Amino acid sequence: MTEPASPAPDDVQQHLREVQELLARHRLVENLVHRQDMPRHDLVESLVHKQHVASLQERLDGLHPADIAFILEALPLDDRRFVWDLVKAERDGEILIEVSDAIRESLIEAMDPAELRAAAQSLDADELADLVPDLPAQVIEDVFQSLDVTEREQLRAAMSYPQDSVGALMNFDLVSVREDVSLEAVLRYLRRFDALPDHTDALYVVDREAHLKGLLSLEALLINDPDHSVGEVMTRDGVISFEPQDDAGEAAQAFERYDLISAPVVDGQGRVVGRLTVDDVVDFIREESQAELLARAGLREGEDMFASVWDSVRNRWSWLAVNLVTAFVASRVIGLFEGSIEKLVALATLMPIVAGIGGNSGNQTITMIVRASATGQVTPEAFMRLLRKELGVASINGVLWGGLLGLLAWLLYGNVSLGLVMTAAMILNLLLAATAGVAIPMLRIRLGADPALGGSVMITALTDSGGFFIFLGLATLLLL
Amino acid sequence: MTEPASPAPDDVQQHLREVQELLARHRLVENLVHRQDMPRHDLVESLVHKQHVASLQERLDGLHPADIAFILEALPLDDRRFVWDLVKAERDGEILIEVSDAIRESLIEAMDPAELRAAAQSLDADELADLVPDLPAQVIEDVFQSLDVTEREQLRAAMSYPQDSVGALMNFDLVSVREDVSLEAVLRYLRRFDALPDHTDALYVVDREAHLKGLLSLEALLINDPDHSVGEVMTRDGVISFEPQDDAGEAAQAFERYDLISAPVVDGQGRVVGRLTVDDVVDFIREESQAELLARAGLREGEDMFASVWDSVRNRWSWLAVNLVTAFVASRVIGLFEGSIEKLVALATLMPIVAGIGGNSGNQTITMIVRASATGQVTPEAFMRLLRKELGVASINGVLWGGLLGLLAWLLYGNVSLGLVMTAAMILNLLLAATAGVAIPMLRIRLGADPALGGSVMITALTDSGGFFIFLGLATLLLL
Numbered sequence: 001m002t003e004p005a006s007p008a009p010d011d012v013q014q015h016l017r018e019v020q021e022l023l024a025r026h027r028l029v030e031n032l033v034h035r036q037d038m039p040r041h042d043l044v045e046s047l048v049h050k051q052h053v054a055s056l057q058e059r060l061d062g063l064h065p066a067d068i069a070f071i072l073e074a075l076p077l078d079d080r081r082f083v084w085d086l087v088k089a090e091r092d093g094e095i096l097i098e099v100s101d102a103i104r105e106s107l108i109e110a111m112d113p114a115e116l117r118a119a120a121q122s123l124d125a126d127e128l129a130d131l132v133p134d135l136p137a138q139v140i141e142d143v144f145q146s147l148d149v150t151e152r153e154q155l156r157a158a159m160s161y162p163q164d165s166v167g168a169l170m171n172f173d174l175v176s177v178r179e180d181v182s183l184e185a186v187l188r189y190l191r192r193f194d195a196l197p198d199h200t201d202a203l204y205v206v207d208r209e210a211h212l213k214g215l216l217s218l219e220a221l222l223i224n225d226p227d228h229s230v231g232e233v234m235t236r237d238g239v240i241s242f243e244p245q246d247d248a249g250e251a252a253q254a255f256e257r258y259d260l261i262s263a264p265v266v267d268g269q270g271r272v273v274g275r276l277t278v279d280d281v282v283d284f285i286r287e288e289s290q291a292e293l294l295a296r297a298g299l300r301e302g303e304d305m306f307a308s309v310w311d312s313v314r315n316r317w318s319w320l321a322v323n324l325v326t327a328f329v330a331s332r333v334i335g336l337f338e339g340s341i342e343k344l345v346a347l348a349t350l351m352p353i354v355a356g357i358g359g360n361s362g363n364q365t366i367t368m369i370v371r372a373s374a375t376g377q378v379t380p381e382a383f384m385r386l387l388r389k390e391l392g393v394a395s396i397n398g399v400l401w402g403g404l405l406g407l408l409a410w411l412l413y414g415n416v417s418l419g420l421v422m423t424a425a426m427i428l429n430l431l432l433a434a435t436a437g438v439a440i441p442m443l444r445i446r447l448g449a450d451p452a453l454g455g456s457v458m459i460t461a462l463t464d465s466g467g468f469f470i471f472l473g474l475a476t477l478l479l480l
Numbered sequence: 481m482t483e484p485a486s487p488a489p490d491d492v493q494q495h496l497r498e499v500q501e502l503l504a505r506h507r508l509v510e511n512l513v514h515r516q517d518m519p520r521h522d523l524v525e526s527l528v529h530k531q532h533v534a535s536l537q538e539r540l541d542g543l544h545p546a547d548i549a550f551i552l553e554a555l556p557l558d559d560r561r562f563v564w565d566l567v568k569a570e571r572d573g574e575i576l577i578e579v580s581d582a583i584r585e586s587l588i589e590a591m592d593p594a595e596l597r598a599a600a601q602s603l604d605a606d607e608l609a610d611l612v613p614d615l616p617a618q619v620i621e622d623v624f625q626s627l628d629v630t631e632r633e634q635l636r637a638a639m640s641y642p643q644d645s646v647g648a649l650m651n652f653d654l655v656s657v658r659e660d661v662s663l664e665a666v667l668r669y670l671r672r673f674d675a676l677p678d679h680t681d682a683l684y685v686v687d688r689e690a691h692l693k694g695l696l697s698l699e700a701l702l703i704n705d706p707d708h709s710v711g712e713v714m715t716r717d718g719v720i721s722f723e724p725q726d727d728a729g730e731a732a733q734a735f736e737r738y739d740l741i742s743a744p745v746v747d748g749q750g751r752v753v754g755r756l757t758v759d760d761v762v763d764f765i766r767e768e769s770q771a772e773l774l775a776r777a778g779l780r781e782g783e784d785m786f787a788s789v790w791d792s793v794r795n796r797w798s799w800l801a802v803n804l805v806t807a808f809v810a811s812r813v814i815g816l817f818e819g820s821i822e823k824l825v826a827l828a829t830l831m832p833i834v835a836g837i838g839g840n841s842g843n844q845t846i847t848m849i850v851r852a853s854a855t856g857q858v859t860p861e862a863f864m865r866l867l868r869k870e871l872g873v874a875s876i877n878g879v880l881w882g883g884l885l886g887l888l889a890w891l892l893y894g895n896v897s898l899g900l901v902m903t904a905a906m907i908l909n910l911l912l913a914a915t916a917g918v919a920i921p922m923l924r925i926r927l928g929a930d931p932a933l934g935g936s937v938m939i940t941a942l943t944d945s946g947g948f949f950i951f952l953g954l955a956t957l958l959l960l
Contacts, residue, residue: 012737013856020859066737074857076865190702199741200699201681218698219680222670256766257492257546259759261679261741278758279739285762286736289769290851296776297847298840305852305862309872316844316873323840324881327833328888334829335892341821341828348821348828349814352835352944356807357800360778364796367777371770372785376493377554379500382785385556392789393796401804408808412815464832 012067015059019071022056023079057086065091069098072107076306081110092119097127102304104134113139117146125151126171126274129158157244157273166251167244169284170265170274173197176204177230179213184226186216199277201261205234210271212264215239241266242276248284253375255281292452298323319457326461330355333465337472340480346413347475350422353405355467358429361397362459365390365437370452373445387438394434395427402426417479425471432470433463492547498539499551503559506532537566545571549578552587556786561590572599577607582784584614593619597626605631606651606754609638637724637753646731647724649764650745650754653677656684657710659693664706666696679757681741685714690751692744695719721746722756728764733856735761772932778803799937806941810835813945817952820960826893827955830902833885835947838909841877842939845870845917850932853925867918874914875907882906897959905951912950913943 026049060068060083068087072080072095084107087095092111096104096119108116116135120128120143132140132155147155154172161167174197177186186203190196202217214234224233241264242251254260255278265274294302298319303312334341334351341348369386372378378386402423410419436459441451506529540548540563548567552560552575564587567575572591576584576599588596596615600608600623612620612635627635634652641647654677657666666683670676682697694714704713721744722731734740735758745754774782778799783792814821814831821828849866852858858866882903890899916939921931 016856016859020861064738070737070857074859076862187702191705193703196699196703198739199681201679201741218702219676221702222667222698223673223676225671256759256762257550258544259678261681261758278741278762279736282736282758282762282765285765286769289766289773293769293772293776293851294847296773297843299844299847302851303848305848305857305866306869309869309876312869312873313876316841317877319844320837320840320877320881323837324833324885327836328885330836331829331833334832338825338829342825345818345822345828348825348831349811349818351828352814352832352948353804353807353811355832356810356944357803360800360803361796363777364779364799367774367779368783368785371773371782375550375553377496377550377785379496379554381500382556386785389786389789389792393792396789396793397797397800401800405804405808464836468832 012070015063015067016071016074018059019056019083020075020079022052022059023075023082026052026056026082053086056083060087065094066098068095069103072099073103073304077106080106080306084110089115089118090122093122093127093131096131097123100302100304101134102302102307104131106304106307108134113142117142121146124171124173125154126158128155129168132159161244164248165244166242166246166248166265166276167274169248169251169280170242170244170276171197171280172274174204174264174272174275175200176206176210176272177216179205179207179229179231179234181230182226183221183224183228183230183233186221186230187226197275199262199279202235204264204272204275205230206272212239212241212266212270212272215264239264243267244273249288251276252281252285252288256285295453296456298457322457326457326464329461330464330468333468334472337468337476340472340476343480344418344475346409346415346418347472350405350409350418351468351471354422354425354429354471355464357401357426358433358463358467359460361394361430362433362437362463363456365393365434366441366455366459369438369441370455373441373451378442378445383438383442387435390434390438391431394430398427398430399423402430415479418475421471421474421478425467425474428470428474429463429467432466433459436462492550495539495543495547496551496554499536499563500555500559502532502536502539503555503562506536506562533566536563540566541568545574546578548575549583552579553583553784557586560586560786564590569595569598570602573602573607573611576611577603580782580784581614582782582787584611586784586787588614593622597622601626604651604653605634606638608635609648612639641724644728645724646722646726646728646745646756647754649728649731649760650724650756651677651760652754654684654744654752654755655680656686656690656752657696659685659687659709659711659714661710662706663701663704663708663710663713666701666710667706677755679742679759682715684744684752684755685710686752692719692721692746692750692752695744719744723747724753729768731756732761732765732768736765775933776936778937802937806937806944809941810944810948813948814952817948817956820952820956823960824898824955826889826895826898827952830885830889830898831948831951834902834905834909834951835944837881837906838913838943838947839940841874841910842913842917842943843936845873845914846921846935846939849918849921850935853921853931858922858925863918863922867915870914870918871911874910878907878910879903882910895959898955901951901954901958905947905954908950908954909943909947912946913939916942 068091072083075083092115096107099107111119113136116139120131120135120139123131128143144152144155158168177189200218202215203221204212205214205216206212214236216230216234220233220235240254240258240260244265244267255263260278262275262277264272265276267273290302298316300315300318303315369378405426406419406423409422410416440455440458444451444455548571552563555563572595576587579587591599593616596619600611600615600619603611608623624632624635638648657669680698682695683701684692685694685696686692694716696710696714700713700715720734720738720740724745724747735743740758742755742757744752745756747753770782778796780795780798783795817827849858885906886899886903889902890896920935920938924931924935
């Protein structure tokens with residue numbers, strides 16, 4: 001955080017560098033001592049050491065929890081644990097909530113049950129629900145016992161919803177008012193608070209049974225005459241609310257589309273049960289897009305950069321295994337034509353081009369379709385229209401690039417027929433890529449599956465095996 | 481939008497279906513009339529037609545601009561223009577701001593200068609700045625003449641900042657107050673407003689020269705006694721502000737990290753010049769992650785699903801051209817070893833596996849590094865550590881998968897040496913992939929370039945050509 005009028009964005013990088021410097025100084029002293037074989041508790045060493053640790057601790061105490069989380073993520077394991085031990089115990093909880101899953105594991109491993117209990121007890125029910133899956137069973141039990149009835153109910157509710165639902169993202173902090181009171185009364189009521197829940201842009205107007213009647217925005221509260229009643233100035237129509245089992249992705253799109261800051265979450269009977277706020281939605285959007293980028297490269301989850309080699313191998317092996325199988329299949333397709341290759345070795349040289357360009361083109365098509373379908377704009381009726389368009393694009397690219405490559409093949413090997421086979425194979429493989437690029441995501445939507453998942457592997461497998469088969473098959477039929 | 485207590489998320493899909501149905505009915509009548517060769521202005525037809533158009537128009541009038549934008553994006557060109565003509569002229573501006581760039585072009589093409597002028601004049605300066613690049617020069621000139629001095633200044637300012645800067649995202653709507661007035665006076669002042677600027681969570685406390693002194697959050701205004709002065713309850717320290725030339729991506733990270741709703745934008749002298757709000761930040765985050773996904777597949781920009789085939793070809797050709805070059809280079813590498821392949825055709829069958837798995841593994845590494853570096857957590861000191869780790873992962877994968885493939889090659893071709901060459905080539909190509917996967921993004925960071933851009937093409941080119949060279953080279957040396 002900065003003084004007013006000085007910009008903040010790269011401050012956290014500055015914090016990171018400072019902490020790294022302090023750590024380096026600390027390590028330097030330690031190393032010196034070790035190398036000279038001085039007694040570990042030598043007075044001078046101990047004093048210098050304490051001084052460095054104290055200045056590091058002071059530095060950390062002044063930082064926002066999100067900044068400490070950032071620094072912890074950027075540090076190698078040994079430094080990370082050292083810094084983590086220096087963080088004040090009462091801040092452990094809020095920092096654990098901020099760090100990414102992979103890092104959280106490494107921090108929790110370093111804590112004993114009493115520390116974990118204390119950290120967990122400092123959190124709200126909705127935050128606790130995020131942490132619980134990583135805690136040891138005994139700690140969870142203890143924490144649960146320490147909650148009051150309402151909190152226990154809230155924790156149970158928050159944990160009962162699937163990961164990507166509104167229920168898993170919502171929190172329970174909200175201010176509600178009655179329809180028949182005056183704005184003056186609401187203003188007096190708010191002055192009794194020490195703080196409003198984060199991201200309060202509106203108060204929820206409810207009846208005795210907590211049924212949502214409307215929203216009283218802070219704006220309406222502030223610009224209207226205090227003599228008005230809540231019912232006179234509140235928003236009744238067009239209030240956007242969610243149910244806990246709603247899909248978080250769709251809620252996020254509604255937040256984006258209607259520029260929401262917070263929205264009430266109601267149960268089947270229209271009773272307010274919680275609140276969704278833009279900060280959690282933003283985190284969700286970021287995590288979702290990160291997960292998509294990672295999934296494209298076959299990474300199961302975000303990796304701790306400094307995790308062990310074994311953890312990384314485990315995170316990546318399944319994708320490599322799948323690719324190995326598809327590569328092996330493609331290789332067996334080539335195996336069918338070994339006789340042809342022996343007769344005309346140029347085929348071996350040219351075949352990877354046909355397969356490769358088909359894969360690239362298919363991935364372009366599938367990326368387009370997946371992107372459009374993610375927003376819900378691709379309807380089944382559009383299928384034929386999109387297919388026709390993609391086949392058109394593929395034909396043009398096929399004639400253009402296929403023609404160019406055919407020409408090159410002819411020039412390189414002095415064989416016109418080889419050039420023609422090259423061109424024909426390119427066109428056919430691009431048409432295959434376009435068809436698969438439209439059909440694979442469409443089929444997945446029809447089946448209710450996520451169109452983004454694994455589409456790239458499937459299309460590359462098809463265009464590799466297909467490309468080899470088309471090119472080598474055509475060559476065998478026409479040239480040999 | 482929905483009544484309170486009914487969930488909203490899939491409503492926009494419902495709107496889309498309804499509009500499509502009304503359109504279909506309208507087209508049906510038109511087709512019938514055409515087919516039976518009835519006079520176009522036949523009274524009955526005209527009445528039915530008018531009725532459908534009227535109900536469609538009524539439906540559109542009730543929709544949020546963002547929902548109309550969504551529907552326009554999902555409709556093919558002819559339907560889109562038909563619907564666009566039915567939208568009330570005074571709503572054109574706000575809808576043009578909501579649609580994606582590709583769609584906006586198609587809508588603007590259908591409008592005459594007078595309509596464009598009217599649409600532009602309904603917008604704020606910051607919104608106008610987004611629209612200007614798409615408008616004809618004469619319209620821009622006319623609009624500019626119609627602005628008052630302040631608005632002209634704001635428009636000029638908004639347009640002077642590069643696309644990904646805070647200045648390009650900020651708006652000019654804000655409420656500022658003086659430090660020495662009472663909260664009571666602020667409350668009275670706010671009651672004179674008809675509406676507060678969107679996403680107002682705090683008022684900006686400034687001096688006579690507009691220097692930012694602090695923030696008065698609505699929360700502080702509401703929970704404190706009205707007799708307090710602004711100066712007594714405002715936030716002075718830790719106010720996060722930006723300068724117009726700051727990078728929008730870094731500002732977005734600060735919004736995420738500190739859960740901001742709005743933040744002041746100040747000039748070099750600390751004077752408030754604008755305001756950044758979370759809705760624009762959310763749009764920026766979504767666009768950024770979409771652009772990254774598109775760039776991975778070599779798409780220059782988001783495509784209008786219903787754009788012409790030629791537009792799509794142009795959007796995709798450069799990536800295909802680059803891939804064609806790299807594929808051709810890889811093919812020439814194979815060409816060097818045609819003599820070896822003629823002697824042992826199994827080499828042609830097995831070589832794509834070595835190249836392909838290298839590419840997959842390299843892409844996993846580069847995705848990890850790019851992701852970590854995007855958050856600023858990769859420091860140059862971490863380079864050697866990350867490289868060691870990735871080389872470790874590559875060695876394990878190489879021995880594991882390379883060993884398995886070597887075994888398969890041995891079994892398939894009854895040639896132990898061929899199996900050993902296969903294993904060795906896999907290990908070496910995975911080590912090459914790991915090195916390049918760390919080095920390419922690191923080098924780009926060192927050079928100040930975007931590490932995400934084109935990394936995937938570069939690494940695939942390397943592992944393809946490298947994989948072929950290593951495998952065929954080893955085989956030539958050891959087997960022939």
